[in-house]
Amino acid sequence: MIRGYDPETLRELIDPKECEARLEEINAQRSLPALLERVWLLKVLGRFDDALKVSEQSVRQARMGGTRKDLLRARILHATVVHSRGGSIAAEQELTMCAEEAEGQGWPGIAAFAVQHRGRLNFDNADYSLARHDFKKSLFLRQQAGADESELESILMYVDAADRRWAQDGADQATPVADALEARLSGGDAPAQKPRVGAARRESLIRRPAESRSLDTEDAAVR
Numbered sequence: 001m002i003r004g005y006d007p008e009t010l011r012e013l014i015d016p017k018e019c020e021a022r023l024e025e026i027n028a029q030r031s032l033p034a035l036l037e038r039v040w041l042l043k044v045l046g047r048f049d050d051a052l053k054v055s056e057q058s059v060r061q062a063r064m065g066g067t068r069k070d071l072l073r074a075r076i077l078h079a080t081v082v083h084s085r086g087g088s089i090a091a092e093q094e095l096t097m098c099a100e101e102a103e104g105q106g107w108p109g110i111a112a113f114a115v116q117h118r119g120r121l122n123f124d125n126a127d128y129s130l131a132r133h134d135f136k137k138s139l140f141l142r143q144q145a146g147a148d149e150s151e152l153e154s155i156l157m158y159v160d161a162a163d164r165r166w167a168q169d170g171a172d173q174a175t176p177v178a179d180a181l182e183a184r185l186s187g188g189d190a191p192a193q194k195p196r197v198g199a200a201r202r203e204s205l206i207r208r209p210a211e212s213r214s215l216d217t218e219d220a221a222v223r
Contacts, residue, residue, distance in 0.1 A: 005154075010120055010161060014044050032061055032070055039077045043084055051081045069110060072098050076114050083121050092121055103141075112141035116155065123162060128169060132162035 001022065003013040023041045026034045035058040042051035055078040062074040076098050083091035095118040102111035119134030135158040142151055 005157065007157075007161060010123060010158060012044050016045060019045055030061075032058060032066055032074070035061060036073065036077055039081060043081055048081060048085045052078075052085065055081045068105070069107060072102055072107075072110050073113070076110070076117060079114075080117050080120075083117070083124070088121055088125060092118060095121070108141040109145035109147070112138045112145060112147075115141060116158070119158065119162070123158075123165070126165075128162050128166035132159060132166055135159045135162055 001015055001018040003015060005011065006013060019041050023038065023045070026037060029035075035054060039051050039055045039058060042048075042054060055074070058074040059071070059078050062071040066074070075094060079091045079094040079098070082094070095114045099111050099114035099118065102108070102114060115134050116138040119131045119138060122128075122131040122134060135155060139152060139155045139159065142155060
């Protein structure tokens, strides 16, 4: 279903027919994983009103019968739908609360999911300094969670996109927040050396094959 990511917007490049077929396949299912997948499918298809209804249903179901992790996942996806519908302030507040709760509970994978989407929100709002900070923090959290190389490389593509936009805006030095984060990533006072991904590899990540799942759907089942 996922063909890659638009390097300018970071949006998923999808096969609409495959997404519609998958949506039809799981439409009658009422399990929480199925609801979360439906939220993502409706969102990437641009059906934001339907996505909002299903995301609200998933939050209610997670609150009534799920675990705290389930509820966080549902709230994060709900916030991404709110963002897609133009509710940036409410979405940012929810993503921040979810990230803080997940970090406080020692769940770095879920925290990374929330911070990553807050980064995408900042990217969409042209706040590239905050976006790169969030993407780098998401990278750090994923490393803590033991993420595999493909997940880390996907986040690096986001970091590279934010870095390019930030540089195009005329920035000539890192913000204090970004410097502090990079020092934390490296475990010292110097800026971190991010994992290297060659130009050809970056291009393959931007337009990667369909067997690659979206970060949204991967993280819906995060540890």
